[in-house]
Amino acid sequence: MKGTILVVDDERNQREILGSILKSEGYSPLLAGSGAEALRALEREPVDLVLTDLVMPGMTGEELIDAVHARNPGVPILLTSAYGTIQTAVDAIKKGAYYYFEKPVDRARLLIIIERAIENLRLRESHRVLSEKLFPGAPAIIGDTSEIREIKRILPRIAKSEATVLLRGESGTGKEVIARNIHALSDRAHAPFLAVNCASLPEALIESELFGHERGAFTGAHRREIGLFEAAEGGTIFLDEISEVKRGIQAKLLRVLQDREIRRLGGKENITANVRIIAATNRELEEAVKGGRFGADLFYRLNILKLTLPPLRERISDIPALAKHFLDKHGEKGVPPVREITKDAMRLMMCYPWPGNIRELSSAIERAVVLAEEGMITPAELPPEVRGEKEPSPTEPSMSHQYELPPRGIDFEKMEESLLRQAVELSGGVNTRGAELLRMSYKTYVYRLKKFGIIPS
Structure with a gap:
């Protein structure tokens, strides 16, 4: 038949x-x-x-x-x-x-x-099965919209090239998944793939983290340490949120791209860097170049092969497949195991705009699996915003939205630390976004993260 x-x-x-x-x-x-x-x-x-x-x-x-x-x-x-x-x-x-x-x-x-x-x-x-056999380390690229099909079509050709790749798209659209697939399909697949979120690294540490340092290069540098470029020798380094890198580090990255060499912090010798760079951003780099925040030379070096990932709200027909993928991933964690999403729950998910994109969908499915009681996800287990219910906002002036202090009081520092950790989780470690979530300045937000030991001080 x-x-x-x-x-x-x-x-x-x-x-x-x-x-x-x-x-x-x-x-x-x-x-x-x-x-x-x-x-x-x-x-x-x-x-x-x-x-x-x-x-x-x-x-x-x-x-x-x-x-x-x-x-x-x-x-x-x-x-x-x-x-x-x-x-x-x-x-x-x-x-x-x-x-x-x-x-x-x-x-x-x-x-x-x-x-x-x-x-x-x-x-x-057959392509999915073959990909899983040949490249078990590469996460699946889920979806069948025209944009995703085109990305899948050209990805093998991009992978075989040694050219620098710039991935563009909103936070949570799957840029690291694409980067890992490029690495897995390339001749560098046998070597390391290292990902670093440039926005999550303190400015004082990013140079040492990327390029390493010699003993005595700064206070506390008791021994020589190699950086990520040396650790990724022969492989791929993924620089996420590249737009957050300051101009001084941009100049050093430009040197890597031009000369294929790095120099450790405090060092005097140049070291060959046999690494492919894949960069990603959720911002318009052209605007950053015009505003003087991002170097034009580095932009042109990065912008050789450009891929733009669509937001999930423009991929509505892919939501069922993505939801099934995350259900397969998280479903066994449920008690009992969760293996089905009801029609009403799926309809709600397909009507929601998903501002956090695929990352938000994954979190919603994982949450629903924990809450589901009958082995299936119904509308009741979805987050309130997906169900179309408005949650109280502490920024609104209405008295009904104010926090009430319990008679016995609260441990304010514990609450503050909890809110900070939630902001880190929701923002994916992007400090500028985390500061926005808590309505703080960037400096105040980073200071408080360091205060509670959430990031190194």
Whole structure:
């Protein structure tokens, strides 16, 4: 058989005609008269494609798309309707449909699209399996939107090059995942991949951290230490939040890119740096160059191969697959283990804009797994903001949003430390973002992190 296809239509004659066409072409058709019947069929047998009517009593075709993708991310869905418009087709594709047909459906065209959809599904699956066998250290790149497909397409060519790569995108869009895949696909895969968040390193330590130091280079330097560039010899170094690096360090990075040499802090000898640099930023570096905060020479050296990662709100159809990936990762931590996301929960996740992008989605799934009591994630386990509920904000002037001091008082320092640690977690270690979350100046925020030993003083 060429594949199993689930045909969903409330008109018996229509679904039987489609079933007969598919069977004559070597497919194995499953017939269902409603969305609910289709979901029961999916529980009994895996399918390679779903062909469904758009307008049906009870569950509509659009609702069925949500339900199918919540259970089987990646399964292509074809929609048919006798009441279609151009807008209907656009909305269907946005929802995650692979293709849209107006009734009566042209047989030849239908069979071509079905063959193409199933072939794409199997190619993606074989690529995933091959990637996991060949590059077990590289995290999977999840998604099938046009932007993600293009990144996957060109990634092997970028990996085989030795050119510097600049990854751009909002925080949490998966820049380090892309960097790790570039390394894993490259000829440097046998050597180390080292990642450093430039924004999380204190200015006084970043030079020593990157380039190392000689004994006596500064107070407390009791022995020689190599830096990350030497530790990554033959491999790749990933410089995240490169826009936060000060001009003095920028000049030293430029020298690495131009001359492939470093010099330890306090040292007199140049050391060859056989390392590929991948940099990342969530800011517009061109604006930083115009403002004099980032060197033009370094920018042009970094901006040789540029990849821009889309925010999650522009990849809505990828949310079911990403959610399933994180459920597979975290689900066994639940008591009992959590292996399902309900249709209503998935719909809420697909309507939420995810300002924290993929990182926020991962955290939401991990949180939901801990809270789930019946082995599935329902809307109740999702964060309030995903459910569309507004949480009280301490910055609002209303008295109902003020913190009340308990009669027995509180340990203020413990509360302060807890808030600081939460800010570090939410910001991904980016100090500028952490300071914004707590409405502090950058200097005050860093001072308090050092005070509680959260970062080195």
